[in-house]
Amino acid sequence: MSEEKIYPVPAQFDALIDKQQYEKMYADSIRDPDAFWGEQARQRLDWIKPFSKVSNYSFAKDDLHIRWFEDGTLNVSYNCLDLHLEERGDQTAIIWEGDDPDNSLHISYRELHEKVSRLGNALREQGVKKGDRVTLYLPMIPEAAVAMLACARIGAVHSVVFGGFSPGALADRIVDCEASIVITADQSVRGGKKVPLKANVDKALAQERVTTVEKVIVVKRTGGDIEWTDGRDLWYEEITASADSDCPPEEMNAEDPLFILYTSGSTGKPKGVLHTSAGYLLYAGMTHELVFDYRPGEVYWCTADVGWVTGHSYIVYGPLANAATTVMFEGVPSYPDNSRFWEIIDKHQVNSFYTAPTAIRALMRDGDEPVKKCSRKSLRVLGSVGEPINPQAWEWYYHVVGDGRCPIVDTWWQTETGGTLITPLPGATDLKPGSATRPFFGVQPALVDTDGNELDGANNGALVLKGSWPGQMRTIFGDHERFFQTYFATFENVYFTGDGARRDEDGYYWITGRMDDVLNVSGHRMGTAEIESALVAHPSVAEAAVVGFPHDLKGQGIYAYVTLSAGKEPSDALLGELSQWVRTEIGPIAKPDFIQFAPGLPKTRSGKIMRRILRKIAENDYGNLGDTSTLAEPGVVNDLIDRRMNR
Ligand code: WTA
Secondary structure, rough: OOOOOOOOOOOOOOOOOOHHHHHHHHHHHOOOHHHHHHHHHHHOOOOOOOOOOOOOEEOOOHOOOOOOOOOOEHHHHHHHHHHHHHHHHOOOEEEEEEEOOOOOEEEEHHHHHHHHHHHHHHHOOOOOOOEEEEEEEEOOOHHHHHHHHHHHOOOEEEEEEOOOOOOHHHHHHHHHOOOOOOEEEEEEEHHHHHOOHHHHHHHHHHHHOOOOOEEEEEOOOOOOOOOOOOOEEEHHHHHHHHHOOOOOOOOOEEOOOOEEEEOOOOOOOEEEEEOOOOOHHHHHHHHHHOOOOOOOEEEEEEEEOOOHHHHHHHHHHHHHOOEEEEEEEEOOOOOOOOOOHHHHHHHOOOOOEEEHHHHHHHHHHHOOHHHHHHOOOOOOEEEEEOOOHHHHHHHHHHHHHOOOOOOOOEEEEHHHOOOOOOOOOOOOOEOOOOOEEOOOOOEEEEEEEEOOOOEEEEEEEEEEEEEOOOOOOOOEEEHHHHHHHHHHHOOOOOOOEEEEEEOOOOOOOOEEEEEEOOEEOOEEEEEEEHHHHHHHHHOOOOEEEEEEEOOOEOOOOEEEEEEEEOOOOOHHHHHHHHHHHHHHHHHHHHHOEEEOOOOOOOOOOOEOOHHHHHHHHHHHOOOOOOOOOOOOOOOHHHHHHOOOOOO
């Protein structure tokens, strides 16, 4: 083994998959993927009509397609609910923990089934048919899961939009998928503060380009004041109370769309990542069970928001496919105080806990006391997701939160991959702090150089995946050509992740971060291009360039260089205004940490902005800027350095 610190699988850890099983199953899954996945799909899913063919895919330009179990039929909500009723109908499916610590709720599988059925029928009554798109813009309340499953039940395609996005960002996402229905709440509550979700929906729908929405269904979360459009707006409580509780699930083809989830790329507008039914559910369920070593009856908690893919796969679909008890938390880690996570773990006797490095780093800053005053004895497995976890945060998570007893699964994956691809299994993988370790079954990572040549052994390169796996995205909604260009054009016949990685001599992967212009700020994925277009939409801005820089808490921070329009003068007031502008254009998560007024940006003679230089200056590491001789005006660089903000 290599020089890094190693944490072996705890001797007493009796896991579903041990080392020998991992090696054997992994080898089987690569030798004959169709046999492997065929067996998993028959065991784990309940089919209406069984499939006869397992995989059928090609990554070639003229023939790009990805299909799994293509002639089988099933229903995802049936698999997540009805299937469990006989044995586990009274078991808790969702533990909802409200923002207010005195507010929590247990919903059994039987109750969840009824809620989903009622909403499914209510949607059908509103004319929603198989294949129609429904946009969900909801707080972290049980109705979010109910709405996702109700769509799945009647064959509608949900598109969840994170509740922190602005009316403009919401409008973009509604327009792109031509949603006919929006489901929202009057307000959401986080950390004691209210967010006006319904008012945001009203603003989004007031935009002329939004033409497809017929109905807005509103959950009453706070009872706060909202505007009402008669004929368009409906109370969730009313339409579900009057709906029938018997809702026969729609028979869906394995490859019928389940959901669209928008994510940021390096260029242009957000992409509608499309996932389909059987492969996605199989992959989410199987990874949830094996990565968290989930056992029937255990309580599992993922702190993500349902607005992101982690919430889709590991709060809703994966756990419910496994008849698990899944915790859904409305609040934030710091409210009412910084012990909240650990209090919740004790309150609900949580066995596995899955969160993001940014939360761990923030809590670590407050010291051990807020953790230690809680017992945490119920914990068995800890998880990390969304960005690289620095070894220092890993060690704190392991020793302080997990008392040195609980394996940490550092799971690397993406919206596009549907579920975890490179990840430890708690009983099978010796851990190295900061490494996502080794591939899940059926997953074949590889490293390539800039020409696409595969690199072997211990090496560093672009992370690609050879072959397909059932959870892989199928297309970008409405733009199959962009799907090819984004993921399959850079390197031939493999899926390019956009990430760089190092592989060590033990075959462990260490993700080194994005190789494109995508930022990862507190685990939130954002395109620099989106922030730039928000900035140039401001009347005072002529040009903008956005880069990331290392940030102690957030992982990456946002640094914007702004060139003002002729006649506009830099001022502190304008700085504040631009910052606020980005917040309202995209949402609070996109607010720049630094904005620097830049009379000129470094460009090549052909007019291309040299981001490499901007990144170095933003990192306050301008000593070695590399070759600047190709710049049109080398002088601008010194000016940028003089006025740098991140000192
Ligand atoms: C990054 C979130 C290092 C990576 C599930 C990826 C990670 C992007 C990890 C996807 C990890 C996610 N270690 N980096 N364990 N997990 N990433 O689509 O850069 O929001 O490409 O999916 O997050 O972000 P997304």
